[in-house]
Amino acid sequence: MGIGTRDLVKGNEAVAMGALDAGCRYYFGYPITPQNEIPEYLSVHLPKVGGVFIQAESEIASINMLLGAAAAGARAMTSSSSPGISLKQEGISYLAGSELPGVIVNMSRSSPGLGGISASQGDYWQAVKGGGHGDYHLIVLAPDSVQELYDLTMKAFDLADAYRNPALLLGDAVLGQMKEPLERKGAPYKDLPPKPWAMTGCKGREPNVIKSLYLGEGELERHIWKLHAKYERMKQEIVMWEQREIDDAELIVVAFGTAARIAKTAVRDARKEGLRVGLLRPITLFPFPEKPLQKASERTRTFLVVEMNTGQMVEDVRLCVGRNADVCFHGRPCGAGSLPKAGEILEKIRSLY
């Protein structure tokens, strides 16, 4: 299936296609359910375009290979699922501290520990609030469809390069395994940004150093404030969200990813019953859509946050909304047979309306 076609595609494969179409030619990964189609697809297609695929010895090795490839100036990606993303945290912190672009894909399963293989959203905190050590943020993108898995993977590469910061695509087992129509549009034509800082051999210039160690007096503080300034710029420049029927809503459901898909059905059914309900779906989890939520809370007095966990993003919604409105929560932390159903969300909406 080439660029410009439309086909029924599995979510994981859409991620892999997005990476290829974004010009990623280096992938390093390790098998873990439920994302194995990503390395498997790339093992077939990367060599065809002269790229490099390595099944590494661990998730730790693969994030470090990504660090090397990104340092060398290439677009590179790794993918895993929750426990493997835990293993990658040190490497991710190094990527952020060294200001290296790189795309990490988390097709979340259920945790903590070995947990289960079905979907959850229990990695929100890990993705958005750290996970690795130190003062940094990842650009975090949360798709809710196969099309978005494809589109946002390409976007992740662009954003990572634009800000010299790692980007994380936060999917889950349902999105990864489902099949939906995909329009493989390809990336809009543009040259990849130059990377004069990269490891390319120091012919004709002073040697480049890529590191995150700063021992001199005041050095590390300056560096961290510099990173901080980047994150503040992101908050102004790259926030993405979807909103449906919130202008007249008495109750707004806030959800991301698969939870948002399910909530959309509940919201539609609520409207059929005459309830004025809307939906706000963050697409960038970092930077978080603070302003749209604040604005909505000036009119709407009730928010219902629906997540596939026991309450993670709801804290950020509460921070945005402050005292303007009541923020309620409905969650199913998941494991086999534990996805929230549209019906139970609708019941909760009715009880709060």
Place this chain on the structure above:
Amino acid sequence: MAKIDIEQERCKGCRLCVSVCPKKIIVIGSSFNQKGYSFPVMTDEVQCTGCALCAEMCPDICIRVWR
């Protein structure tokens, strides 16, 4: 004919050069550098063959050798 030059301020007084000189003409001097290390001096330059073993062993690349 040969000679060496010892960068005294970089010396850390490890004495590896002293131990490897085949002519035994490098000795620890009586002066100290800024860091407080006593650095070596050559006692008898005429005997130096420029073998450069002192320079090879110096972990701080303090010694240059001419031959």
Place this chain on the structure above:
Amino acid sequence: MHPARDQEERSMKLVFDRPRCLKDVPFHFCPGCHHGIIHRLVAEAIDYYDMRENTIGVASVGCSVFMYSYFNVDVVEAPHGRASAVATGVKRVHPDKIVFTIQGDGDLAAIGTAEIIHTANRGENITVIFVNNTTYGMTGGQMAPTTLLGQITTTTPYGREFSQDGYPIRMSEMLATLEGSAYVARVAVDKPAHLMKAKKAIREAFRMQRDGMGFSFVEVLSACPTDWKMTPLEACARIENEMIPYFPLGVFKERKMPDHL
């Protein structure tokens, strides 16, 4: 003024100097630490093949962490133990460049064991210099995988016992068993005769990489006078008398042809 002698002096050539590949900055290493010698031998090898502008170094964590301050080449810093994985990423993007790491006992033989085995096993065409001083230097002298039996360290205050901590690991012998390894050698820099062989081995390792032969690895037995609580000269003697009997010097693998031919 001695005309004949002046003329002799003028005809003398500089035969030993700092390699171009090393910046003219003082080393931070302890007095008598062999890191300085090893850094210089690596720089000499890179200069010998005139590779400086084509070389990318990967810095590890430990006393070798400041590689980027010393080598006049592009350097990227790796997390502890992962330098060979980072080097793999760099080399796969730039197969035409020379990529090398310098790693200590903890970095390579403890936390980095999986990475070094698989990097060697894949036959990644990089050069790894392994500094074996039987201790964790930077962190103050704890036990390393290479610590000898009976050796007292800050975490083996009664001496290493095999029932508690196993035996020291011989990395060279282990890596030599892997098909992907092209060149595996163990050398020492405790005395000139050994140092000259070390120089040859390190040079050979870089030549192997230049010629696309596969994974090259040189383990260098080194002194850590500070953590061994010895003088530099006593430390050199320990290498000869205690370390070499357990970690024999030699070339354990030397491929004559690249794999792909």
